[in-house]
Amino acid sequence: MSTFCHLLEGLRSALKTLCGQPVGAGQFDVLGVNLQRSSVITLATALLLTPFYVxxxxxxxxxxQDKEILEVAAKYAIWVIPQLYAYALNFPVQKFLQAQSKIWVMTVINIVILVFRILLNWVLxxxxxxxxxxxxxxxxxxW
Incomplete structure (x- = not known):
């Protein structure tokens, strides 16, 4: 799974330039268009990667690979397919917020999600x- 997330990470890195330039030029409408385009591209990439999970x-x-490991990994891969799409939507939004220097928004969201995830893991x-x-x-x- 991590290899495929690295592919999405590469796409996200390209957004650094695409999101930074419109902010510097004061063209915030272009920033929104770039967010939409990048979301479509990352979702399409996630769709192309889904068969690898399936x-x-x-x-x-x-x-x-060992049969026992294979069976567990295959089940887990199927169960985490929704995370692939969550990554695909999350990455462009992070760059969108980062380009506007809204780091505190991302920080607060991540802290809340971290606490929620710890509690959810503990319960489940x-x-x-x-x-x-x-x-x-x-x-x-x-995610």
Whole structure:
């Protein structure tokens, strides 16, 4: 999963320039258009990456991975597909806010989400005993 997130990270890095230039020129309407375009591009990329998540089992079989690891990884990959799309939407919004120097907004949101995710993981994993599925769902909800 992390390899595919690196691809989205590369797309997000390109937004640094695309979002910074309109702000410097005072063209905030262009910044909004860039946010929309980048959201479409990152969502399309996530859509193209989805088959890798769906066919994780087959891919890992081709790589001669241990059967027990393969089964767990394949289940987890299916469960975290929503996170892929959440990443795709989150990255452009982060750059949009960063370009406008709204770092405190991102900081507050991330702190709230961190606390929420810790509590959600504790409930799903410790109290309800959902294991790996609970961890995946906590990630999906918090993203």
């Amino acid at each position: 066919f994780t089992s087959e891919i890992l079989k081709l790589l001669h 994993l410790t109290k309800l005993g959902h294991g790996l599925f609970g961890a995946a769902m906590a990630g999906n909800v918090s």
